[in-house]
Amino acid sequence: MSERTQWNDYEWQLLHEGPQPPELHMALDAVITDEVGAGLRPPTLRIWEWSEPAVIIGRFQSLKNEVDPDGAKRYGVKVVRRVSGGGAMFVEPGNTITYSLSVPQALVQGMTFQQSYEFLDAWVIRALHDLGIKAWYQPLNDIASEIGKIGGAAQARRAGAVLHHVTMSYDIDAEKMVQVLRIGREKLSDKGTTSAKKRVDPLHSQTGLARDVIIERMLQTFRNLATLRPISLSQTTLDKAWSQAREKFSTPEWTAQVP
Amino acid sequence: MHGEYKVPGGKLVVIDLEVQDGALHDVRLSGDFFLEPPEALEVINAALSGLPADADDAHIAATVERALPDDAELFGFSPEAVAVTVRRALA
Secondary structure, three states: OOOOOOHHHOEEEEEOOOOEOHHHHHHHHHHHHHHHHOOOOOOEEEEOOEOOOEEEEOOOOOHHHHEOHHHHHHOOOEEEEOOOOOOOEEEOOOOEEEEEEEEEHHHHOOOOHHHHHHHHHHHHHHHHHHOOOOEEEEOOOEEEEOOEEEEEEEEEEEOOEEEEEEEEEOOOOHHHHHHHEOOOOOOOOOOOOOOHHHHEOOHHHHHOOOHHHHHHHHHHHHHOOOEEEEEOOOHHHHHHHHHHHHHHHOOHHHHOOOO | OEEEEEOOOOOEEEEEEEEEOOEEEEEEEEEOOEEEOOOHHHHHHHHHOOOEOOOOHHHHHHHHHHHOOOOOEEEOOOHHHHHHHHHHHHO
16 A cells, blocks of 8 residues: 655646547546556646537436437537546536546545545635635535535546546526436435526626636646646647547447446 | 435436346446446446346345445445335336
């Protein structure tokens, strides 16, 4: 059993590329996390930009239970399956803040899953506090505020590394969301609400700040933990990701793997 | 047949299955839970298929528990939650 490492034991890399399609995002999470696991790159924080609307379902979710195909078609929403468990999310360009941490397993060595979720998002909770939002970590995997859910996290463990990614609503179209996602009553049964629309509380309405400003504040908070060096995606990594996007993440076999 | 169970303080567990000659058939587990390694999903499905349709919760949960690889980790659900969901699908 090796020792647990600290945030500032590493020189972190920051990736914040222009808009990319959903299947490429799925592949980048896998490829970058595997590169971290193989020691080919330092831990990486990746901020996502979307080129088109998408529903991203969890690794173990049933495609037909989660997605309304008519609603998805009506709004031109692409449906993809990610490598991590957790619940479906609906995104449109610019209306969420999504990020991925790809970290060596050593950073969360000896922690329970629950501890590692809280640990890897503690800096985001601090950033939200700095922005005047009373946010907290709501087990198992939610970021919550007094007025409602802000976002959710999911993890996948991959050979020597942990992928931890989070989507927070910035300014979500809740009306459209409930037409695209099927959110059953059973799922809401212990949440004290009967409406999925009340479950996401956009950062925009609470802060009045531009999305870029919130992201910049998050990065400042991160830099209190560790060095964070902005880089561009290497051609090698991008090629690998595109090949996985084509051969796996955009195929019906993968998307409907749990039908 | 279809059953859903939201684990209190945990995640949603869903079971779809058929019954043939008094035994569970084509059992499919899904949900917004977390499971490592992900391949354990198919292991659970395979273990549940063939169980007698009148198996009780303890029997179903023990079957799941036994089938899981030693390094499996379940987060947000449990073998007992799978058993509850199977019973709901059969109800």
